[in-house]
Amino acid sequence: MVIQLFPLWALLLSAVAFFQPDWFVGLKGQIVPLLTIIMLAMGLTLSPADFKQVLKNRTAMGVGVLLQFLVMPIAAFGVALAFGFDTELTVGMLLVGSVAGGTSSNVMCYLAKGDTALSISMTAISTLIGVILTPLLVSLMIGQSVDVPVAGMLMSLFKIVLLPVAGGVLINTFFSQYVRKAEPIFPYVSMFAIVLIIAIVVALSASKIIQVGAVIAAAVIIHNAIGLTLGYWVTKLLGFDTKVSRTIAFEVGLQNSGLAAALAVQFFTPMAALPGTLFSVWHNISGSLLASYWSRRPVENETSD
Numbered sequence: 001m002v003i004q005l006f007p008l009w010a011l012l013l014s015a016v017a018f019f020q021p022d023w024f025v026g027l028k029g030q031i032v033p034l035l036t037i038i039m040l041a042m043g044l045t046l047s048p049a050d051f052k053q054v055l056k057n058r059t060a061m062g063v064g065v066l067l068q069f070l071v072m073p074i075a076a077f078g079v080a081l082a083f084g085f086d087t088e089l090t091v092g093m094l095l096v097g098s099v100a101g102g103t104s105s106n107v108m109c110y111l112a113k114g115d116t117a118l119s120i121s122m123t124a125i126s127t128l129i130g131v132i133l134t135p136l137l138v139s140l141m142i143g144q145s146v147d148v149p150v151a152g153m154l155m156s157l158f159k160i161v162l163l164p165v166a167g168g169v170l171i172n173t174f175f176s177q178y179v180r181k182a183e184p185i186f187p188y189v190s191m192f193a194i195v196l197i198i199a200i201v202v203a204l205s206a207s208k209i210i211q212v213g214a215v216i217a218a219a220v221i222i223h224n225a226i227g228l229t230l231g232y233w234v235t236k237l238l239g240f241d242t243k244v245s246r247t248i249a250f251e252v253g254l255q256n257s258g259l260a261a262a263l264a265v266q267f268f269t270p271m272a273a274l275p276g277t278l279f280s281v282w283h284n285i286s287g288s289l290l291a292s293y294w295s296r297r298p299v300e301n302e303t304s305d
Contacts, residue, residue, distance in 0.1 A: 043168015228253030
């Protein structure tokens with residue numbers, strides 16, 4: 001129940017951070033360590049066997065990853081242009097669109113009767129690929145108008161994402177009996193960390209949220225909807241079954257927006273972190289609603305939803 005109420009906790013702590021920013025501004029330096037903890041927790045839930053699923057689902061995996069790093073960055077850029085965002089907010093939207101899928105997609109996929117093994121594998125693979133693609137995509141799409149620190153972002157992603165995930169997998173591989181005992185607390189640790197990151201970013205941008213918050217929220221909702229819709233229907237039109245289509249929809253539409261917000265604060269501005277912050281809250285709401293709807297619809301012998 002606590003985990004299911006994640007969006008509520010995020011909204012509540014964000015409200016506190018908005019009205020009492022001084023309580024959180026001093027924690028700016030903790031964003032990267034908190035994100036590292038989230039990635040470590042993700043790694044601890046994975047094993048080499050999960051990565052072997054890539055070989056069993058090569059076609060679905062390839063289509064999903066392609067959509068992940070094609071649909072979401074292009075949609076982010078298009079939405080930013082449509083809303084007339086300045087450079088800061090455009091960078092923020094592109095960071096959201098260019099990062100890997102979020103770990104919440106695994107939970108939503110499970111609830112929606114999708115292919116959980118495929119979901120976990122896609123999240124893991126897109127996370128690893130994103131270490132390279134995220135800074136390159138942002139640089140490619142906006143590098144001419146703003147200095148994108150590609151090398152710095154690559155190194156940061158290596159330390160924030162690759163090392164903790166790999167470390168978690170190794171720990172789970174050699175000490176699985178101990179990891180299994182602690183595994184029930186991992187979702188709570190991750191939830192606490194991401195909620196605190198959201199609150200810190202809100203506090204850092206509290207003075208500007210009143211001016212642009214509603215507009216950014218609208219952009220984020222549209223961006224998320226594009227990802228979920230195309231993730232599902234493109235795979236459906238390519239002939240994949242409903243189970244796989246639901247899985248890829250979540251993988252494409254639900255982003256690691258906490259990472260996007262952290263990168264924005266670290267390499268750009270707190271304002272650039274607002275899209276990632278709002279996306280973190282919204283995609284859990286939309287994902288939960290969609291998972292609830294799909295959970296009540298069977299997947300056997302379905303040709304469409």
